[in-house]
Amino acid sequence: MIENVKFNEQGLIPAIAQDYRDGTILMMAWMNSESIQKTLDTGEAHYWSRSRSHLWHKGTTDGHIQKVKEFFYDCDGDTILLKIEQIGDITCHSGARSCVFNAVEILPTKS
Amino acid sequence: MIENVKFNEQGLIPAIAQDYRDGTILMMAWMNSESIQKTLDTGEAHYWSRSRSHLWHKGTTDGHIQKVKEFFYDCDGDTILLKIEQIGDITCHSGARSCVFNAVEILPTKS
Numbered sequence A, B: 001m002i003e004n005v006k007f008n009e010q011g012l013i014p015a016i017a018q019d020y021r022d023g024t025i026l027m028m029a030w031m032n033s034e035s036i037q038k039t040l041d042t043g044e045a046h047y048w049s050r051s052r053s054h055l056w057h058k059g060t061t062d063g064h065i066q067k068v069k070e071f072f073y074d075c076d077g078d079t080i081l082l083k084i085e086q087i088g089d090i091t092c093h094s095g096a097r098s099c100v101f102n103a104v105e106i107l108p109t110k111s
Helices: A033-042 B033-042
Strands: A013-019 A025-031 A046-049 A054-057 A066-074 A080-086 A100-104 B013-019 B025-031 B046-049 B054-057 B066-074 B080-086 B100-104
Touching (some): A025 A046, A025 A080, A033 A046, B033 B066
Antiparallel strands (some): A066 B100
């Protein structure tokens, strides 16, 4: 499978984590080939931490492990989607359920 | 709002398009500051086409416009989420509803 995905010039591919129950988008992070392999081998989400430059097994420090229910990649192989069970129901370092919470107003009348 | 998001070294930020009705992830593409502004101004999704290096008003050639219902960015400002109404109910150039359709088997017993 790893041969079918396209890594960027840093060897990374974006991965979206989505709640498998209700479809809420919980976070977006980056994976390299090692984190993909670890995720598939263990069934728990592993990413590449760009800020700390190391393999990141999410939840090892705070218990907020992500159990991977389904693993997909997109039509052109440059995005990964993980459908996950978020242990603890908290994904964000802020303590929020999801990292995606800043709303921006769209200027035209809603259509 | 554009001051609150972080662009990468190419001036781009990933944007996830999600069906506003049922939460299906339809595609992931990239935006620059101009495409963000156009999206907010018009209420229709604009991206930056990396392959063609131009502003991409999705749907102008095939009618598959994306009406933006809600616009979000994440906790650290490096991902955008668009909740959209996909006109025609086809997002992918392949004719599929969503670009995300390649499933990969997870090796351990599903947990």
